[in-house]
Structure formats: structure tokens, C-alpha cells
Amino acid sequence: xxxxxxxxxxxxxxxxxxxxxxxxxxxxxxxxxxxxxxxxxxxxxxxxxxxxxxxxxxxxxxxxxxxxxxxxxxxxxxxxxxxxxxxxxxxxxxxxxxxxxxxxxxxxxxxxxxxxxxxxxxxxxxxxxxxxxxxxxxxxxxxxxxxxxxxxxxxxxxxxxxxxxxxxxxxxxxxxxxxxxxxxxxxxxxxxxxxxxxxxxxxxxxxxxxxxxxxxxxxxxxxxxxx
Amino acid sequence: xxxxxxxxxxxxxxxxxxxxxxxxxxxxxxxxxxxxxxxxxxxxxxxxxxxxxxxxxxxxxxxxxxxxxxxxxxxxxxxxxxxxxxxxxxxxxxxxxxxxxxxxxxxxxxxxxxxxxxxxxxxxxxxxxxxxxxxxxxxxxxxxxxxxxxxxxxxxxxxxxxxxxxxxxxxxxxxxxxxxxxxxxxxxxxxxxxxxxxxxxxxxxxxxxxxxxxxxxxxxxxxxxxx
Numbered sequence: 001x002x003x004x005x006x007x008x009x010x011x012x013x014x015x016x017x018x019x020x021x022x023x024x025x026x027x028x029x030x031x032x033x034x035x036x037x038x039x040x041x042x043x044x045x046x047x048x049x050x051x052x053x054x055x056x057x058x059x060x061x062x063x064x065x066x067x068x069x070x071x072x073x074x075x076x077x078x079x080x081x082x083x084x085x086x087x088x089x090x091x092x093x094x095x096x097x098x099x100x101x102x103x104x105x106x107x108x109x110x111x112x113x114x115x116x117x118x119x120x121x122x123x124x125x126x127x128x129x130x131x132x133x134x135x136x137x138x139x140x141x142x143x144x145x146x147x148x149x150x151x152x153x154x155x156x157x158x159x160x161x162x163x164x165x166x167x168x169x170x171x172x173x174x175x176x177x178x179x180x181x182x183x184x185x186x187x188x189x190x191x192x193x194x195x196x197x198x199x200x201x202x203x204x205x206x207x208x209x210x211x212x213x214x215x216x217x218x219x220x221x222x223x224x225x226x227x
Numbered sequence: 228x229x230x231x232x233x234x235x236x237x238x239x240x241x242x243x244x245x246x247x248x249x250x251x252x253x254x255x256x257x258x259x260x261x262x263x264x265x266x267x268x269x270x271x272x273x274x275x276x277x278x279x280x281x282x283x284x285x286x287x288x289x290x291x292x293x294x295x296x297x298x299x300x301x302x303x304x305x306x307x308x309x310x311x312x313x314x315x316x317x318x319x320x321x322x323x324x325x326x327x328x329x330x331x332x333x334x335x336x337x338x339x340x341x342x343x344x345x346x347x348x349x350x351x352x353x354x355x356x357x358x359x360x361x362x363x364x365x366x367x368x369x370x371x372x373x374x375x376x377x378x379x380x381x382x383x384x385x386x387x388x389x390x391x392x393x394x395x396x397x398x399x400x401x402x403x404x405x406x407x408x409x410x411x412x413x414x415x416x417x418x419x420x421x422x423x424x425x426x427x428x429x430x431x432x433x434x435x436x437x438x439x440x441x442x443x444x445x446x447x448x449x450x451x452x453x454x
Binding site: 008041115116216219223 | 268342435438449450
């Protein structure tokens, strides 16, 4: 009668979709490796969409990515959950209707966890528009400043010292505007592993979107039962 | 330069406070055992407050419990995080100011995760008043029905078939009132392991407070760095 854990697997297979085209396996697998280190019960396989070496960074690049993400996801077999490792949560809603496994977006996961750490949010990403899940979950009125980092056009621009410096400046600006917590809004920020550095420099919590999507994916794996 | 996992421990020691006085070690350790099974990276030690065999079930029992919880917590050494395994989150705010480790409440954790699963909430517990974190995080206007289960006065009343039946009836009532998700608001519901049964009967997600506090505790452990 008392509470126990039924039907739990020792390990869950998770698919992870990168919305940037990588030819380098190390980069392709980086988010999956972060998740596997933090959540050893997850085994992550990563795949990326074709023909988008600069990823998703505006409405047009998101629009053309969505059918590619759906295509990749539909053909994937033997996974317990699917992560779309992008803060814009592209194709997440569509895939939830199509698949019978949990689908997890980086954006919705990051925004949800951010609510634990404060009530004024500095959403820091690479797009002009704040990704939808952040507005819905955090509330537009609770978000200070703009999302976009001047001089950063795509996730690739983050991958050098100058890009890193620009992100730091932006984080400090959001802090000065009153942000109590910084939910990162581009998984490229996880690629460059900048969350803890920002946290130290700003003195407020910074939510890493890849750790967030990993946490929520793990939760979905352990709580989910097929009908 | 690229993102990695620094300073991560293989295992985290978590203290867990039960707000019910148990003489039976099996009952005392039950929440900790659920958490250890779902989160094998956590090692949980459980302690309980004295002289409250019926736990916390109203304002008065909460008031007298708070100093006992603080006393237990203050003397606890060598833990990486502390869970207060009660949906009322008693002493959580006070302890955050006093301790230099993360403090996690069942209520705030359950309410946070509930937001992932819907926008109308049926908060199901044993108190007349809905616990504070649920109102703050979910919004009073988004909560349907009442929290309390008729005929259930304390967590002890849950531990028999009749108690179980009353909880099921209440869950179905909340569903009929429009609840899209049921965040449980008493960790005694986890003790009797009823979340999955309610989920099957109601056809909507039911958030187990002990799994929720375990998940958030794990997140706090991996994201936290001492200054």
C-alpha cells in the first residue's frame, strides 16, 4: 500500500535534436554529454538538422527548421523521450501531438526553473524577440531589458572570446536593470559553458538551458507511463 | 572553452525532515527511499520532529513545528542540501536565511512542476487552507475547488483503504471542476503512493510532492556553488 517506485528503468534512452548543422561530432554531441554527466541515468543520442550551419536565430530560420525537426523526430525509434535542444522550442507543440513519448523543449524548461529563483527576469539569448515560452511562463511584465546581445547574430558568434565578452556585458546590463535571475535563451550559451561564469560575475542565479532540459527530460522519464 | 561539468560530486548527501513524529524507521525513511530510488545520485538521511504524531495539518500544528524544524536543521552537519518534506514548506524561508546550503520545500517544488502540465489546478491536500506556495506559484484564480478531503484530518487518516477512497473521490471531483493537473499538497499522499493511481483514474497529470522535492533537490545540488 505504501508508496514505491514501479516500473522504473535503470536507464532511459533520450533523443536530442540539435537545430544547428554540425559536421564535428564533438560539437554535435556536446549537449548530450553535458546531460549524461549531470543525469547518469540518461543515455543521450544526438542528431542535427541539415543545411543550417548557423542554426535558428530568427523567424525565417525557425520556419525552415520546423519540418526538418519533425522529420528527424518521426523516424526515431527506441527512445523514451525527445529533447529539442533549442530555446525557441521549435516543433515541440507539433511533436507532442504526433509522438507518444514526452517531448521536452529547452526554452520551456529553462523558463519554468527560472521561476524558482526570482520574480524579475533578464532573458538572455540571441534573438530579437524573446522566445515564446519565456513570455508565457515568466510573464512579459516581469522581463527586463531586451533578449538580444549586440553583435551576436547566431550561435556560432558565441564561440570565441569576443562573443563571450559580449554575453557577459549583456548579463551585467540585465542585472543592472533589476533582473533577479537570468534564464539563458539560447542553448549555444550552454555550448560555451558560460552560466556559472555569469552567475559569479552578476551574483544572481543563471539558468543553463541544457541542464534545464536534461532535468525536465529526466522528470518526464520517471513520471511517464504509457496508456 | 566549451561547456562542461565542473566540480560535480558523484553523490550528494541530502537531509530530509519529516514533520510527523515516527517511531517506525520504515515510515521515517520512506520519503528518502523514494527519492533515492528515483535519484540514485542522492543519499538521503531522514529525521523527524518530536511530539507531533499527527504531523502538520492546520495553523497551530504548523506554528509549533517550525522551531522544531529549525532546531533539527541547525545542528545537521555534512549535508549538501536540506529537504523539508511537507507541502506547507514550514521553516523553508527562515532556514534559507540561516543555512548556506540549498533548502527545498515539497510545496514550492510540486507547484512549480505542476505549471508544466496545465493552467487549471486542482490542489489536493489535507488542510482547509491551500498551502501558500501553491497560491503564489499557480495563482489563486487558476485553482479550482477546495484543498481539503472531507473526513481526512491528518496524514495518518490517509493510511487505510477508506482514506485512499476519499482521496480518489476528491481527485475526481477536482477533475470534474476543470482541473487540468492535480498537484498533491500533502506529502502523506506520497507515503501512500497514490499519484499514479489518481492519474490513471482521472486521466490528467498528478504531481507527487516527494518526487518533486527530490527533483528540485537534485537540481539544487548540481547547480549550486558555494561563494
